[in-house]
Amino acid sequence: MTPTLDLIIRNGTIVDGTGAEPFEADLAITGGVITEIGHIAAAAAEEIDARDRMVIPGFVDVHTHYDAQATWANQITPSSCNGVTTVLLGNCGVGFAPVRPDQRDMLISLMEGVEDIPEVVMREGLPWTWESFPEYLDTLAARRYDIDIATQVPHAALRVYVMGKRGADREPASAADRAEMASLAAEGIRAGAFGFSTSRLLQHRTAEGEPIPSYGAAEEELAEIVDAVATVGRGWLQVVADFGDRQAEEFGLLRRLVERSGLPLTMTLLQKDAWPDEWRQLLDRISAANGDGHRITGQVRGRPTSTLLGFELSENPFLGCASWQELAPLDMDARAVILADPAFRARLIDEPGGTSAQIKRLRDWPRIFPLGDPPQYEPEPDQSLAAQARRLGVTPAALAYDLMMVRKGRTILYHPMTNYTGGDMAPVHEMLRHRHTVIGLGDGGAHVGIMCDATDMAHALTHWTRDRVRGGRLPLADIVRRLTLANAQEMGLRDRGAIAVGMKADINVVDYDRLQLQVPEVHYDLPAGGKRLLQRSVGFDATIVAGVPVWRDGEATGALPGRLLRSGA
Numbered sequence: 001m002t003p004t005l006d007l008i009i010r011n012g013t014i015v016d017g018t019g020a021e022p023f024e025a026d027l028a029i030t031g032g033v034i035t036e037i038g039h040i041a042a043a044a045a046e047e048i049d050a051r052d053r054m055v056i057p058g059f060v061d062v063h064t065h066y067d068a069q070a071t072w073a074n075q076i077t078p079s080s081c082n083g084v085t086t087v088l089l090g091n092c093g094v095g096f097a098p099v100r101p102d103q104r105d106m107l108i109s110l111m112e113g114v115e116d117i118p119e120v121v122m123r124e125g126l127p128w129t130w131e132s133f134p135e136y137l138d139t140l141a142a143r144r145y146d147i148d149i150a151t152q153v154p155h156a157a158l159r160v161y162v163m164g165k166r167g168a169d170r171e172p173a174s175a176a177d178r179a180e181m182a183s184l185a186a187e188g189i190r191a192g193a194f195g196f197s198t199s200r201l202l203q204h205r206t207a208e209g210e211p212i213p214s215y216g217a218a219e220e221e222l223a224e225i226v227d228a229v230a231t232v233g234r235g236w237l238q239v240v241a242d243f244g245d246r247q248a249e250e251f252g253l254l255r256r257l258v259e260r261s262g263l264p265l266t267m268t269l270l271q272k273d274a275w276p277d278e279w280r281q282l283l284d285r286i287s288a289a290n291g292d293g294h295r296i297t298g299q300v301r302g303r304p305t306s307t308l309l310g311f312e313l314s315e316n317p318f319l320g321c322a323s324w325q326e327l328a329p330l331d332m333d334a335r336a337v338i339l340a341d342p343a344f345r346a347r348l349i350d351e352p353g354g355t356s357a358q359i360k361r362l363r364d365w366p367r368i369f370p371l372g373d374p375p376q377y378e379p380e381p382d383q384s385l386a387a388q389a390r391r392l393g394v395t396p397a398a399l400a401y402d403l404m405m406v407r408k409g410r411t412i413l414y415h416p417m418t419n420y421t422g423g424d425m426a427p428v429h430e431m432l433r434h435r436h437t438v439i440g441l442g443d444g445g446a447h448v449g450i451m452c453d454a455t456d457m458a459h460a461l462t463h464w465t466r467d468r469v470r471g472g473r474l475p476l477a478d479i480v481r482r483l484t485l486a487n488a489q490e491m492g493l494r495d496r497g498a499i500a501v502g503m504k505a506d507i508n509v510v511d512y513d514r515l516q517l518q519v520p521e522v523h524y525d526l527p528a529g530g531k532r533l534l535q536r537s538v539g540f541d542a543t544i545v546a547g548v549p550v551w552r553d554g555e556a557t558g559a560l561p562g563r564l565l566r567s568g569a
Contacts, residue, residue: 005044006030006547009509012050017057017484017498019477027055029505032546032561037501048542048549050509057484057497058085058147058506058543059457062266063238063299063440065115067095070140070149072125072527074560078534079444080147081554082458082517085506085545086565087444088491090152092240093199093214096126097136097154098161098184104128106160106168106206110213113206114199115446116314118530125527133184134191137564145562146550148506150491152238153188155198155214155225168206168213173221181221182228189232192566194491196229198222200241200250219253223260230261234492234567237265238299243278251285258294266438266490269298270305270418271427279427286436297490300431301441302460303377304416307450308533309362309400311335311409312522314449317362317400320354323347332522336409349397364415365389365396370403371414373519375535377459378470379414381423412520424470432464432474432482438490439482448532452520455535457483462515492567505547508540515539 009027014037016023028036028044064087066076079087089095094114096107104126112119130136133153140149159167162180167173173181185196204212229235237257243250258265267286271279282298289296309316312332318324323344327335338344353359365386369379381387385403389396404411419428431437444454460483465476488497496504520535536554543551548561 003043003045005035005042006046007505007544008040008042008044008047009050009055009507010040010047012053012055012509014055014499015477015480016500017481019481021477022054027499027507029547032505032548034499034501034503034505037499048509050541052511053541054510054512055499056480056508056510057499058508058545059083059483060086060487060491060493060497061440061442061444061454061457062088062438062487062491063091063442064089064444064454065091065094065117065446066149066444068111068117068122068126069445070143070145071127074144075146075556076149076444076562078452078454078536079442080543081540081551081556082455082535082537083461083508083510083540083543084147084444084454084457085543086148086150086488086493086496088150088152088194090154090193091197091238092201092204093155093197093212095152095154095157097130097133097157099131099157100161101128101131103160103164107157109207110156113208114204114212115443116450117446117448118526119207120528121526121530123528133188133193137191137193137566140564143564144560146556146560147545147562148565149562150194150565150567151192152195152197153185153193155196155217156212158184158225159213159217168210170211170213170216172218178221178224182224185225186228186232189229189235189567192564192569193235194565194567195236195238196225197238200239202242204240219256222253222257226257226261226263230263235263236490236492237261237263239265240268243282244275247278247281251282255285255289255294255296258289258296264295264297264490266297266299266440268441269300269431269437270441271421272418273421276421279431283431283434283436290436296436298431298434298437299440300428300437301419301453302428302432302439302456302464303425303453304420304428305418305441306377306414306416306453308371308452308520309368309404309413309415310411311339311404313412313533315362316404317353317368317397318348318351319362320356320359321348321351323351332409339405339409345401349395349401353397361415363397367415367420368400369414371412371519374516375414375519377414377416377463378425378468380470385413410522426471429464429472429474432479438487440487448526448530450533452533452535455517455537458515458537459517466512493565505544507544509542509544511539511541
């Protein structure tokens with residue numbers, strides 16, 4: 001029989017992304033599009049037997065920072081090896097375009113400080129074949145990827161491009177500055193960006209410790225920019241902001257931007273220890289705004305924002321100790337030899353860890369846990385290093401040292417920073433049930449030496465539908481919808497996110513019972529030999545982009561069907 005189809009996935013249990021109940025069927029793909037669902041008698045050039053497997057759409061990740069990686073790499077890992085088939089770059093107001101040649105260092109400093117990407121990696125890796133934002137898109141469009149990528153126009157880069165040092169120093173924008181920024185933002189949307197992003201978060205700082213250029217930008221500046229974006233007729237606004245005791249004023253500003261522009265807005269929503277009920281108050285404001293006809297969503301993470309600590313990573317509890325400075329310049333093999341010396345151990349664990357806020361964070365013993373194998377992202381409070389050390393009659397510092405020394409100094413500790421005030425993920429459960437939230441905030445491509453939350457989408461699929469024991473779970477069909485169709489629709493993508501005839505064939509074939517994240521590992525595969533954390537999983541039998549398998553059983557196939565997406569195309 002002569003094959004008439006490119007690919008058939010047979011005998012699978014389809015969870016189609018719409019929230020509908022699972023059903024069993026075959027799936028046919030031709031020309032990168034789903035062409036038939038049901039019992040398929042025809043032959044295909046390639047077939048995948050999905051018996052006892054779940055067939056779901058590819059994940060759509062709306063919050064990543066692969067802006068640099070996409071200029072030098074073809075594989076968008078660790079997202080693509082964990083079921084993600086579409087990613088959105090340019091979040092939090094940071095990126096690399098537009099940029100003048102003499103401003104490149106400023107943008108590198110910005111990305112190094114805000115997103116923890118090493119300066120040497122960017123300096124060697126970025127090709128700088130652009131100045132304008134449309135030229136940046138042309139650079140990305142000329143490349144090929146294992147998954148699709150999309151972009152946003154970043155506010156901080158606009159400010160630096162238009163105002164130079166005045167913009168970096170957060171000086172007020174003049175009327176001429178505002179007009180030029182607005183024009184450039186609209187130009188970026190017309191060229192294919194999916195939105196405009198900004199950061200109003202004091203925590204976002206350059207490598208020199210200065211607040212991000214967009215921090216504190218006046219409402220009139222933002223208003224002119226969003227008005228210009230609105231004239232293009234598409235795009236969303238992505239915002240991360242401080243609220244605290246100025247919640248009413250700050251949310252009021254964001255709501256006014258939506259009211260005047262008619263554009264949808266998505267904003268970071270997390271439970272913070274300093275303001276443990278703020279997220280719920282913000283959800284009430286978001287619901288009220290939507291009730292009045294304005295599209296605002298809270299962008300949530302399916303697990304805590306967390307940092308990972310270890311002797312091979314960028315941070316560990318001894319980072320502020322004088323003795324650690326002897327090890328800092330060494331590679332891990334050399335470090336491990338010294339760390340194994342009992343005399344060095346005794347000296348290091350007895351040294352004070354410093355007094356800065358960072359060092360206090362690195363020794364927050366009641367909130368630091370062994371990550372475990374498989375990783376556990378909702379540990380019991382009695383598993384903290386503080387609790388274990390009390391039971392063992394040792395100091396938390398000594399216990400941390402000994403735990404990290406397992407596997408020749410490469411074992412990782414876990415420190416949940418948000419969404420864990422009460423010692424569990426009950427707030428996340430409530431956020432994920434809310435009709436006006438979207439799942440994002442994985443930050444793929446950023447914080448490469450201390451985080452690997454790009455795997456949050458794969459984790460959400462298992463933790464919230466199968467594995468959670470410390471509270472309620474969520475329906476499988478709804479979690480799949482949130483990871484796929486819901487995010488695609490929020491971005492304005494109408495061709496993906498659901499398994500239906502005519503939709504783009506971005507698909508995961510999943511061994512659901514076996515699906516499990518593995519322990520993150522350090523890889524030295526960035527430009528200049530830079531290190532990053534990579535985390536893989538078992539249980540993804542196949543990840544398919546535009547009808548082409550790009551990952552099979554945890555291994556890349558080498559196929560690169562992914563492309564730059566342009567809004568309005």
